[in-house]
Amino acid sequence: MWRCEIPGPVPNREADLARPRSRKGADVQPVAKGLMRDVKVPNADRNWHPIAKRLWDALKSSGQSDFYQNSDWAFAYSLCEDLSYYKTAGKRSGQMLQTIYSAFERLLVTEGDRRRVRIELHEPEPEEQSAAVLAIADYKKDLGLAE
Numbered sequence: 554m555w556r557c558e559i560p561g562p563v564p565n566r567e568a569d570l571a572r573p574r575s576r577k578g579a580d581v582q583p584v585a586k587g588l589m590r591d592v593k594v595p596n597a598d599r600n601w602h603p604i605a606k607r608l609w610d611a612l613k614s615s616g617q618s619d620f621y622q623n624s625d626w627a628f629a630y631s632l633c634e635d636l637s638y639y640k641t642a643g644k645r646s647g648q649m650l651q652t653i654y655s656a657f658e659r660l661l662v663t664e665g666d667r668r669r670v671r672i673e674l675h676e677p678e679p680e681e682q683s684a685a686v687l688a689i690a691d692y693k694k695d696l697g698l699a700e
Contacts, residue, residue: 592622592623594613595626595627598633598634598637602636605640609630612629617660632653632656639653
């Protein structure tokens with residue numbers, strides 16, 4: 554069976570490294586969001602356990618979900634179904650829960666899972682206007698031409 558995890562402890566965040574990776578040879582790559590818009594996110598099952606529903610809602614609003622494909626959403630749906638079954642079962646198996654959690658690792662659900670494969674999500678940086686653009690805007694404002 555193929556596993557996509559890297560053994561060992563969770564690596565530090567890029568910002569916490571003494572020698573950032575950019576000095577070692579940049580492996581930070583910009584990624585354009587929203588390239589595949591044919592992705593259909595199914596609705597959560599109304600009968601799911603509240604924890605499974607909460608996880609599903611969190612997945613939909615998480616940064617990595619911008620890159621999920623239909624197969625990823627189908628897999629996540631199946632896992633939430635399994636988690637709901639597990640949470641409502643009378644007798645619970647620790648092995649079943651471990652299997653469910655391991656499967657969620659493949660979807661890079663937690664920050665630690667993403668850092669193990671060297672993926673960090675960052676908020677977009679605000680676009681800064683150049684000094685020339687600001688100077689022209691100030692000049693227009695002083696002349697009363699600003700909109």
